[in-house]
Amino acid sequence: MTIHFIGAGPGAPDLVTVRAARLIASAPVCLYAGALVPRELLDTAPAGARLVDTADLDLDQITAELVAAHRAGQDVARLHSGDPSVYSAMAEQMRRLDAAGVPYDVVPGVPAFAAAAASLRRELTVPGVAQTVVLTRTSARSTPMPPGEELAAYAATGATLVLHLAVQRMDELAPELAAHYGDDCPVAVVARASRDDERVLRGTLADIAGQVTAAGVRRTAVVVVGRVLAAEQFLDSHLYSTTRPR
Known part of the structure; x- marks a missing residue:
């Protein structure tokens, strides 16, 4: 069996x-x-x-x-x-x-970050904007993060950042992330993605913490940080280019 x-x-x-x-x-x-x-x-x-x-x-x-x-x-x-x-x-x-x-x-199953991206109707890898997605979490009352996996190290890359177990700490995390992404960097919080009671918050690193507090979102949420969330002007993927070698 x-x-x-x-x-x-x-x-x-x-x-x-x-x-x-x-x-x-x-x-x-x-x-x-x-x-x-x-x-x-x-x-x-x-x-x-x-x-x-x-x-x-x-x-x-x-x-x-x-x-x-x-x-x-x-x-x-x-x-x-x-x-x-x-x-x-x-x-x-x-x-x-x-x-x-x-x-x-x-x-395998559908991960929460994929459901969150679907709810946001966003691709997390956009040509010329970001081609890397970092899935990570923060440690407060959970298992400590291993040495070298500090949030600042990932933020410094400018990659699309997906945070688990972090929504309760947005007051302290938003300024830390803003030091690398900028205060105006788009952020989305998707709570209970794909469910009937799903809640989506959109903002920037300057205001997302206040939105989270006002909405009372405390758990079962994914935080997405990155310029891909607002990308409109970008190159078409090479996959569909009319000039690439056939």
């Missing part, structure tokens, strides 16, 4: 892959990440499936659920919000499953 680590997407129940939907609909055990996974998606599990909310479980308890299901001959749909390759804590679970000799695979 196999543990399937599944990207459950950013929140909209229909933003999952066909493979993910098939596995969820057939797995007799489903572990999911609390309120981050839509109820409608859980409702597609088989009748009588064991549904386990992992929000209040520690890592050892989650591992015990996975191992017990495997030993009982049951496949498991282990749902993580967004895509499990980023900030999912999947690696810690895999390490324990390896030690227990339990097989697993991974099904």
